[in-house]
Amino acid sequence: MLYRTVPKTGDRLSILGFGCMRYPSTRTGGIDEERTIRQIRQAIDGGVNYLDTAPVYHMGKSEVILGRALADGYREKVRIATKLPPWSVFDRDDMERILDTQLETLQTDHIDYYLLHSLSKSSFESMKMLGIFAFLDSAKKDGRIRHAGFSTHANNAVFREIVDSYDWDFCQIQYNYLDEKNQAGTDGLEYAAGKKMAVMIMEPLRGGNLAGRVPAAIQAIWDKAPVKRSPAEWALRWVWNHPEVTVVLSGMNDEAHIEENLRVADTALPGGLLEEDLATIHRARDEYWRLMKVGCTGCGYCMPCPAGVDIPGCFASYNTHALFPHDRTTKFHYIGQHGGLMGEKSSAGLCRQCGKCAKACPQHLPIPALMKDVAREMEGMMGVVVPVLKGGLWCMNKLGRVRRFVTGDKSHA
Numbered sequence: 001m002l003y004r005t006v007p008k009t010g011d012r013l014s015i016l017g018f019g020c021m022r023y024p025s026t027r028t029g030g031i032d033e034e035r036t037i038r039q040i041r042q043a044i045d046g047g048v049n050y051l052d053t054a055p056v057y058h059m060g061k062s063e064v065i066l067g068r069a070l071a072d073g074y075r076e077k078v079r080i081a082t083k084l085p086p087w088s089v090f091d092r093d094d095m096e097r098i099l100d101t102q103l104e105t106l107q108t109d110h111i112d113y114y115l116l117h118s119l120s121k122s123s124f125e126s127m128k129m130l131g132i133f134a135f136l137d138s139a140k141k142d143g144r145i146r147h148a149g150f151s152t153h154a155n156n157a158v159f160r161e162i163v164d165s166y167d168w169d170f171c172q173i174q175y176n177y178l179d180e181k182n183q184a185g186t187d188g189l190e191y192a193a194g195k196k197m198a199v200m201i202m203e204p205l206r207g208g209n210l211a212g213r214v215p216a217a218i219q220a221i222w223d224k225a226p227v228k229r230s231p232a233e234w235a236l237r238w239v240w241n242h243p244e245v246t247v248v249l250s251g252m253n254d255e256a257h258i259e260e261n262l263r264v265a266d267t268a269l270p271g272g273l274l275e276e277d278l279a280t281i282h283r284a285r286d287e288y289w290r291l292m293k294v295g296c297t298g299c300g301y302c303m304p305c306p307a308g309v310d311i312p313g314c315f316a317s318y319n320t321h322a323l324f325p326h327d328r329t330t331k332f333h334y335i336g337q338h339g340g341l342m343g344e345k346s347s348a349g350l351c352r353q354c355g356k357c358a359k360a361c362p363q364h365l366p367i368p369a370l371m372k373d374v375a376r377e378m379e380g381m382m383g384v385v386v387p388v389l390k391g392g393l394w395c396m397n398k399l400g401r402v403r404r405f406v407t408g409d410k411s412h413a
């Protein structure tokens, strides 16, 4: 296992991190806890020392099972990263209560890397108003958290604004060879690293879409390469090739994939790819772009939209859906990201057809017309799914408050 140093703190982290959002399931659809714990320990025994979870993963069970997996001396070998969900925070007491519950659930007295989860412009504004920076300062001071950071899928401008707002230790962004100009992108990666922040990478395989079953035209490119690597290895090596990257998270739930990722993480040095390797990856990237429905590069010149549409974000989901129509999770991700579940609504259906964006687009995309296509394709179930999921989150939040009332825990009330 290779390790990289967090510039601000000197902490040594494994370049491969374990993402705890996709635990293996049993035949009946529940989490296979025994196998999950074995896999987590297999990764740690192989050198992984960074594990990333969140209250919302597996509807709260991810943290519970991770806490159990880290018994028997494993806690001391690793750094835990978990997240504060802004959509469940309405006042400072909520911040305190959620963090204390997480410490209890994870069976630890401190969180090594604590993130604000999936910040958007609006959720960041509301967290600032609720005093998030004072909370992070005090939680660091009393030792409940060691390092403060955030994750986001926001565009580059919002990302830079968040980076500049606080003395963050780290951030977590989506990054892979298809997303160089999408969300924070390469510019955001370099910007954060330039401020000595550690940068953790999520979605290095775009939710698994760059691995496993890939479009035939892409597989043909990998097959012609002089060196034989799986699509997953090509994608991971591309991310690790960037010296600004600290940890790459992988949501591993198969023993063979864990072994493969551990093997690749033994040799994936920054700058380790040859010119011919990069040329092969660029051919695959160009083919992906050719197969996509909309030639949006994610440059963001069309933004902001007066109706609140996240134009590049909507196109990114629409393209992913076109490339991988068999992947049913893309629509759910779209709804989660743009349906108003984790911040303000930013879906294509908000488009008022004003045409302002089209004038600014260097690709000359007919954005208003395309927005109609995106809304038709991606938003069919949104009117049902969003209220149901919002209701679920509301109940989880209320249950936490009821539990506090019943147990008489008034320490943070």
Ligand code: SF4
Pocket (backbone or CB within 6 Å): 304, 305, 306, 307, 308, 309, 311, 350, 351, 352, 353, 354, 355, 356, 357, 358, 367, 368, 371
């Ligand atoms: S045409 Fe639609 S997407 Fe474009 S700026 Fe106007 S409202 Fe926004």
Ligand code: SF4
Pocket (backbone or CB within 6 Å): 295, 296, 297, 298, 299, 300, 301, 302, 303, 311, 312, 315, 360, 361, 362, 363, 364, 365, 367
């Ligand atoms: S200006 Fe055009 S290419 Fe750039 S993000 Fe907007 S739609 Fe995409």
